[in-house]
Structures are given as C-alpha cells and as structure tokens.
Amino acid sequence: MKIGIVGGGAIGLTFAAALARAHDVVVLVRRPELAALLARDGIALVRDDGVEIVRCFAASDPAALGGRDALIVAVKAYATSAALAPLAGILPPHALVASVQNGIDFAADARAALPHARIAAGSTTQGAIGMGPGRVRPAGAGTTVFARDDAAAPSSDALAGACTACGLPATAVDDIRPVLWRKLAINAALNPLGALARRSNGEVASDPDLAPLARRAAEEAAAVAAAEGIVLDDPWAAVEAAARATAANRNSMLQDLDAGRPTEIDAIAGALVRCAHARAIPVPLTETLLHLVRARERA
Template structure:
C-alpha cells in the first residue's frame, strides 16, 4: 500500500517507520527532520531498533492509497485543504481531540476513518525517533459499524507488524479517549507535572471529575460511556504512563499552541448542562497560551 503520513513528528514518524517495513511510505513533516530522513533514512530506537528509508518531504504528495493524519488538531483544517488536491483512496486520523474526522471528511472525496493510537514515541533528533512504548491502533468508521475500507487499512497495518484492531464502536472509543485526555492533559500542563502526579491526592480527584463530566456529555450525545468506566480508563493510563509528560505539557513548556479547544474545550462546547471542571481547565489553559 502507498501510504502518506501527514504530520511526521514523533508519533507520525514511528507509525510511518513501522509501516515502511512493509509498505511504500512517504513522511510529510518539517525540516530539518524531513531533510535528514530523505538523506539518511529514519532510525527507530528503543523498544525496537531498525532503520528504514521512506520518502520524506514537507508537502503532501499528489496521490496515495492512504493518508494517515497525525497533526495537531488546530492544524487539521489546513491539512484537509492540502489533501483536497491529493488523489486519495482513504484517510485515517490518529489525532487527539474530537472533530478532526468531520473536518477532513468535509474537504475530501475519499472515505475518512477514525483512529486511536497508544504507541509511545519521542522525537530525539532529526532523523531519529524513540520507540518508547508498544501500544495499539484502533480504527473504524467515525459513525460506527463496519466498512471494507477499514478492514483493508487494518490488514495493511497488521501486515506491517502494527498491533491493530478494526472496531465497530468508534464513537464510544473516541469519547473514552477524549475523557482520558480531558482528565490528564490540561491538569498536567497547568501543574507542570508528569502523568503519575495524578495517581492520588488532589490531582487524582481533579482528573476523575473531568473524566466523569466528559462521560456525561458523551451520554448526552447518545454514546454509552459510564462515569466510572471513564475514571477507570484514566487511572489505568496514569499508571501506565506515570513517567510521561503529556503532549499538552510539552506544548505549554515550548510556548506552542495547545489542543485545548479539541479536548476540554470540545467537552464544554458539546455539553447540554454545565461542566465546571472542564470549563475551568479550558479557561486556565487559554489564559496560559495568551500569556505566552
């Protein structure tokens, strides 16, 4: 399969590197990383160690069987416009936050799939990505159900050794992931702590409250996600990633725009009733961004 990975930072580079062992892959990202990959290949270190030689560029190609979108949520609209001029067979979002699939589908003529990814990655230096944790890609139609496109993409990922599940319940899985992100990202970014700081004490209580609010909004939207299931998933991720610094914390520390609007801000916008914890976290992160 001819695959373009758009947003080849840490996670995009790792997925692209894994897929390049079996498929024709083009990484689309920023220099100097793309320039180094084009010249010397991509080195993957950590859980697995290997070198692959995908194509690498800073603009999207003219065509691909599949575009895997891994950019930050605030860049989705711009990437959708770029991909609209690309002849695509399908598109898969593995992004954080909600609403990305709808933005892509509005601009593209091909099937758009939703996805979640729990692989761990860190971009150490241009040309090198650290594989920090084995995980899973779950994908399927954004509205739920099955599709031939999802089965074909799932088989392509599995054939490259990527642990993959093709799921019929993507709305529930997306809201569950949103609950975890809403619980962890903003709190760790504001407190400047690793994920493990939310394992007990006031941090754990705050995370649980944000997760419960998100689960309630999911049910308002017709998605069956129980409060305690959202809290349980959050606690599990906190335990499993205790030493990790969340992507939002990294963005705040680097003075970059965060994905707050697609995470806690999305919960606030979608809620029928007040969600004071998510609203407070959203306002605080936005204030932090303005200060930067």
C-alpha cells in the same frame, strides 16, 4: 499498499518507520528542511540498545501524496484542516483518510477539507516521544483503532491489518465514537491538570489535590458522552488505568507548553465544552481548565 503519512512528528514517524518495512510509504511534512533531512538520513528510531535507521520517502509538497491508497493523519488536531486542504484534487477518489489523533473532531475537520474523501477517524494508545527532527523514541506498545469503512479498497480493516503485520496492533470497528470519547475523557482528566501542575500522569492520578479534580473532569466528560448516547463505564477507572500504564509520562500538553508550542486544549476541553453547551450540560471544571490552559499558552 501505497500509504501516506501526514505529519513527520513523533507518532507519524513511528507509523512511517513500521509500515515502510512492507509498504510503499511517503511522509508529508510541513518544512522542506525536514523532508531533506529524512531523505538524507532516514527515520532514526531511538531505543535503549541503539538507533535504527529506517528509509522512506519524505516530501513537503502535497503533490507527493498523489496516488496514495490510504493516509494516516498524524498532525496535531489543530493542524488537520491546514494539512489536508492542499490535498483536495491530489488524492485519488478511492483513498482512505484515517486518523490516529487525539480529540473527537477529526471526521468533521477532514470532511470540511476533503468533502469527497473516505474519512475514517481513529485513535491510538501507541506512545512515541519526539527526540528532535527525524528522530523518535517509541514509548510503549499500544493499540490503534480505525472507524470501519469497507466501501472501497483499501478498507479500514486492510489498513489496520497492514499496521498489525508491521508490529503496530490495530483493528477497525463499526462505531468509533466510544473509542474516541474514552480517550477524550482520559485526556480531559490528565492533560490539563498535569500541564498546569507540571506533574506526571501517575502523580496526577494519585496526588491528594489533583486526583479528585481529575476524577471530576472524567465524570464531566462521561456526562457529556452520555448525552451524546455514548456510555463510558467507570471513567475514573479508565483514567487510573491510563495513568498507571504511562505513570512516568509528562503528558503531551505539558510537553507542548514546555516547548512553547500550541496545545491540543481546544480539541480536548474545547470540544467537550462545545458539546456540553449544545446539550445544556454543566461542565464547570472542564471550562475552568480550558481557560487556564489557554491563558498559559499565551504566557
């Protein structure tokens, strides 16, 4: 399969390195110097027992994605429109544009940027930590789920099969919304609190001050999900399970704040607050966390 990876950060390079073993992969990056570095040195997969170099083609010119059958979008949620809009007129009509982003707005953002493309939202629990340009440490095996689209080839099942065969287990499902909302509830509970209190995921879920707040944030997310017709059974159990599985992790929002980068707060708490307002559901804690993280981003 001719696969394009949009975004050469932690998760993009993880998928690119895995898929490049069996497929024709092009990574679209934002900065020409990163494209040059990847072309020269390859992707460096950093593991405890050493560094593995994986070769693949990288470019900063969107034209490099012409002729791709499928894209996996791995930019931060706030960069979807900027990353995809230049691809209009470049992608072939049959191309499948899938995502592994956090948040629930990928389909709408991608559809606005590429009105004629086949869009498949998705989500992953695969972990990856950026170790500098072109270098990534795979951090914990997870699973990836794509929205099913079998209207043309390649289908989402075929893309998921390609990921699985390359060591990144993936499936396609008819209704992606419960998957996206479950991850949203986990991120809404752990990320802002961990980022503001500067604590690991395990600490957020066990600290006597933070855990009750995380639980309330998860319950607010579940209430909004319910109004959207999506039942999230025991959202706190889902948060606790995610916190256990990633106990030592400093969540991505905390890492972004520490690095002076924008966070995905708008794609997480912001998206929840927008849905809650539209359905007149009170989410006072999520709103408070949204404002606090935004203010912290500006500090």
